[in-house]
Each structure stands twice: as structure tokens, then as C-alpha cells.
Amino acid sequence: MSGRPNSPSLETLLAQADHYVDPATGAVVPAIQPATTFARDANYELPGDYIYGRYGSPTIDHVENVLAKLERAHGALVFASGMAAFAAVIETIDDGARIVAPRIMYHGGLAWLRRVSQRRNIELVLFDQTRQGALGEAVEKAPTALVWIESPVNPTWDVIDIAEAVRISRANGALIAVDSTVAPPVTTRPLELGADLVFHSATKYLNGHSDVGGGVLAARQDGPLWEEIIQVRGLLGSILPPFEAWLLLRGLRTLSVRFDKACANAMRIARHFEDHPKIERVLYPGLESHPGHEMAKRQMTGGFGGMASLLIKGGNEDAKRVAGRVRLWMPATSLGGVESLIEHRAAVEGPDSEVPGNLLRLSVGIENAEELIDDLEQALA
Numbered sequence: 001m002s003g004r005p006n007s008p009s010l011e012t013l014l015a016q017a018d019h020y021v022d023p024a025t026g027a028v029v030p031a032i033q034p035a036t037t038f039a040r041d042a043n044y045e046l047p048g049d050y051i052y053g054r055y056g057s058p059t060i061d062h063v064e065n066v067l068a069k070l071e072r073a074h075g076a077l078v079f080a081s082g083m084a085a086f087a088a089v090i091e092t093i094d095d096g097a098r099i100v101a102p103r104i105m106y107h108g109g110l111a112w113l114r115r116v117s118q119r120r121n122i123e124l125v126l127f128d129q130t131r132q133g134a135l136g137e138a139v140e141k142a143p144t145a146l147v148w149i150e151s152p153v154n155p156t157w158d159v160i161d162i163a164e165a166v167r168i169s170r171a172n173g174a175l176i177a178v179d180s181t182v183a184p185p186v187t188t189r190p191l192e193l194g195a196d197l198v199f200h201s202a203t204k205y206l207n208g209h210s211d212v213g214g215g216v217l218a219a220r221q222d223g224p225l226w227e228e229i230i231q232v233r234g235l236l237g238s239i240l241p242p243f244e245a246w247l248l249l250r251g252l253r254t255l256s257v258r259f260d261k262a263c264a265n266a267m268r269i270a271r272h273f274e275d276h277p278k279i280e281r282v283l284y285p286g287l288e289s290h291p292g293h294e295m296a297k298r299q300m301t302g303g304f305g306g307m308a309s310l311l312i313k314g315g316n317e318d319a320k321r322v323a324g325r326v327r328l329w330m331p332a333t334s335l336g337g338v339e340s341l342i343e344h345r346a347a348v349e350g351p352d353s354e355v356p357g358n359l360l361r362l363s364v365g366i367e368n369a370e371e372l373i374d375d376l377e378q379a380l381a
Contacts, residue, residue, distance in 0.1 A: 010070060010186055018066045019247055034059040052255045055234045059242040061206045062286040067206075070185040070252075073218035075226065077233060079247055082181070082201030083108055085215030089146070089177055089309055091232050092225060099348040100138045105189060106154050106179060106201075110165045113148075116319075124199045130291075136168045144174040151190075152182055153300065155309050155361040157283045159292025162249060162299060166194035167254075175225065181205070182335065186252045186256050187263075187302035189275070191220040194216045199256035202240075204336030205306075207251035208258050214240045215249055258366060262306030265372065266364040269287040270308050272373050278380045280358065281325045284308040306364040307335060309345075312380075314359030323360055325379035326370055335363035340372055 008019075020030050036053035040046055050057055060078060067076035079085040086109050093116075101113060102124040117124035122352055127138040129149075139147060142373065147169045151160040164180055169176035177197040178190035184205040189199045199204055202214035219226040233239055238250070263286070270284035283297035288302030312319040323331050329342040341363040345355045364372070 004265045013066065013069055014186075014252055014255050017253055018062070018069065020062070027161065030059070030062055030246065030249060032243045037317035053235045053242070054239060055323070056239070057242055058158065058352060059245045059249075060178050060239065061367050062205070063240075063245045063252070066249065066252060067216055068218060073189055073190055073191050073198070074221045076216060077230065077239040078202065078216040078241050078248065079215035079217070079233060080238050080244075081213050082199075082203060083112065083264060084233075084236075085199055085201075087112060088214070088217065088229050088232045088236075088238065089114055089148075091163045093122065093145050093226050095122065098123040098125065098142055099146045099148065100125045100127060100135070100144050100174070101148040102127060102153055102158075102160070104129060104153055104156055104158075104354055105148075105150050106181070107353065109148070109179070113302060129153050130156075135160070135165055139168050139172050144169075144172055147174045147176045148178070148179070150179040150181075152296070152305065152307070154182060154307070155283075155355060157182075157285050157290070157292075157307060157309060159285050159290075159295045159299070161191050161295055162188075162195060162260045170194070183300055184255060184259060186259050187300045187305065191218065191353050194209045194220075196220055198224070203249055203334065205259060206255060206336075207248050208255060208336055208338060209251055209350050210214040210337035210339065211246075212243055212244050212247045212251065236287065258261055259303060261366040262267070262336075263303030265366065265369040266306045266308050266362075267304065267363070268369040268374055269364060269376070272308060273376070277333055280311040280313045282310060283359075297327070306342060308362045308364065310362065310376075311356060312358045312360060313360060316344075316346065319358045322376075322379045326375050326380070328367070328375035329362075329379075335361075338366045340365035340367055 038050040064076045115123050118123050125138045127134040149160050149165050159358050175196050178195045179199045181201045198218045200216040202216045267286045271280050273279045274282045323342050323344045329340050332341045343361045345361045346353045346357045
């Protein structure tokens with residue numbers, strides 16, 4: 001017997017890339033297979049499972065297998081962007097159907113929902129994610145095809161009870177998908193809480209180095225919905241390219257340690273600024289003062305994440321001035337990388353944004369926490 005455990009921990013699974021060893025060379029680093037097409041033998045039979053790069057390849061299979069094990073899913077699919085993965089789900093919803101989503105959520109996803117609502121006669125209902133019972137009221141009002149939620153919600157970090165959202169959706173015959181981008185599977189696994197689909201922008205924590213754009217969908221079980229999503233990706237050619245898939249796999253191997261450090265830094269920063277005279281409020285689910293803290297403790301079993309927001313005393317221009325004065329933080333869009341980013345979210349989202357104008361979104365990286373705090377202090381001063 002080898003002595004290897006049947007079900008290794010997530011940390012071991014990630015670090016070893018699913019115990020990868022190249023059978024031909026013994027290499028412990030996965031190879032890249034960039035082929036777009038695969039030859040047939042003398043009988044015109046395919047020697048393996050691959051026919052064309054638009055449908056899959058060995059490199060794609062490897063990272064998808066790791067992701068499926070991470071999520072404890074039936075299967076996982078990688079896409080060329082988070083929005084490509086998001087659009088693939090919406091593509092399965094019939095014209096004239098009804099979708100329920102939070103009033104504040106990832107802005108790109110909300111923009112796409114508004115677009116399909118106008119063009120495909122889909123009813124879009126946005127519920128107030130801060131009000132108890134709002135999701136149930138929205139879903140129970142009329143037959144609903146899809147409930148799409150985030151937890152925590154970007155960028156206010158409200159915490160939605162995933163298990164309760166699943167119960168409401170099931171009771172009303174709705175599909176439920178969870179955007180868990182800011183709560184990767186080392187801390188939250190929505191499929192284990194009953195969700196049908198889990199979504200990630202792989203650009204963020206899963207890759208973690210700000211050098212890959214990608215998306216992930218994972219399904220709790222097989223069935224017509226999952227088969228349709230596979231078909232949509234193949235027909236549209238929205239699969240992640242092999243090199244990017246290899247980079248994503250490389251990033252995944254350090255996800256656990258990166259996330260632990262980001263969580264520790266974010267907690268240190270949130271506690272420092274919680275009672276700061278120039279901060280109206282710190283939004284971070286790890287703080288006991290956060291209204292969703294107890295729910296976050298139950299759902300986020302591996303840490304509260306590296307995302308926080310500061311509500312600056314003053315207004316829109318005051319917040320933008322602070323963002324413009326930082327020296328160590330990088331004023332840029334995105335999140336989940338090893339470098340710390342600061343963003344005036346309302347300016348990025350544009351005139352239709354419902355995000356408070358005095359909100360600065362922080363993506364806390366893995367730098368020295370005290371240096372990050374000192375930089376914010378000098379910017380506030």
C-alpha cells in the first residue's frame with residue numbers, strides 16, 4: 001500500500017496539482033498541450049478523448065479535474081473569462097423567463113443581466129440583499145427560472161445565507177447559482193450547501209497573480225442543464241486557451257497559502273481602521289460589528305477573505321483623493337492578486353452604479369500589513 005490518503009486535504013490537492021507526475025518523464029510540473037486538433041489512426045478512429053481544441057484538451061482536463069475536486073462537484077468547466085462563464089449560464093435561460101439577483105452585485109454581471117432583460121424579454125428582479133426576507137419575497141412572487149446570488153456581495157460585502165437561498169429556490173422550482181469569486185473553495189463551497197452551480201472569475205483568487213483572465217463553472221450534478229452549458233461553450237469557442245489553463249493551474253497550487261495571508265492582512269487592516277476618525281465605516285465580514293459576521297463564520301470556514309471596503313468621511317471627491325494619494329497600494333481594478341489594489345468603485349462602475357460614492361474597495365494582497373496600513377494613513381492625512 002502506498003499510504004496515501006484516499007481523500008487528501010484541499011491544501012495537499014492544490015499543492016500537488018492532484019498528485020501530478022508525468023508518466024513518461026517523472027516531471028512533477030504539468031506540461032502544456034497547445035494543440036488545436038488531434039489526429040486519427042489508420043482506422044480513422046481517435047486514439048484518445050480529444051478532437052478539437054474548442055471542446056477540450058489534456059491541459060484543460062487537468063485544471064478542470066482539480067477544480068471539480070476542490071468544489072466537490074460533478075464537474076467543472078473553464079472559460080476564457082468570467083463573463084463568458086456567466087453568459088453561458090444565462091444562455092440556458094428561456095426567453096420570457098424570470099431571473100432574481102441582488103441589487104448590488106458584480107457590475108459586469110449586472111450589466112449583462114440588464115442587457116438580456118431588454119433584448120430577450122427576460123424579467124429581471126433585483127432584491128435588496130441587506131433586508132431579511134427580500135429574496136424570498138422576490139422569488140415567491142412569480143415563477144422564477146434562475147436565482148443568482150453572491151456571498152459576500154461585491155463591493156459592500158453583505159453576506160447572503162446560501163443554504164437559505166437554496167431552500168427558497170428549491171421550494172419555488174428555481175435554479176440557483178452562486179458567484180463565489182471572493183470566497184474561493186478553500187473557505188466556501190456553495191455546492192455542498194445545495195447550490196446547483198458555482199461560478200468564479202478565475203482571474204481573481206483562483207489564479208491570484210493578475211496575469212490570467214478566466215472563468216469557472218462547477219455543477220453539483222450532471223443533467224440537461226450541465227450538458228447544455230458544455231454545448232454552449234463548445235459552440236461559442238469560449239473555452240480557456242491551454243497556456244492560460246496552465247497558468248491557472250500554477251496559480252491554484254498556491255491558493256491556500258495566498259488566501260490565508262490575504263485574510264490575515266485584511267483582518268489586521270479592518271481592525272486598525274474600524275474606529276478611525278476619518279473612516280465612516282469599515283465593511284469587512286470578519287469584524288464582529290459586521291451585520292453578516294455570524295453567517296460569514298458559518299459559511300466561510302477557511303477565513304473571511306482579503307476583500308474590504310472603507311467608507312470615507314466626506315463624499316465622492318474625498319474618496320477619490322485618498323485613492324489618488326496612495327504610494328504602496330495600486331489604484332487599479334480587479335481583486336484577488338498577490339498585490340494590494342485600491343479602487344473608487346463608483347467611478348469604475350459609472351453613472352448607473354448604486355455603490356456609495358465614498359466607498360473605496362480594497363483587495364488586500366500578501367505584502368507587509370503594517371506597510372499597507374501606513375500607506376493608507378498617509379493618504380488619509
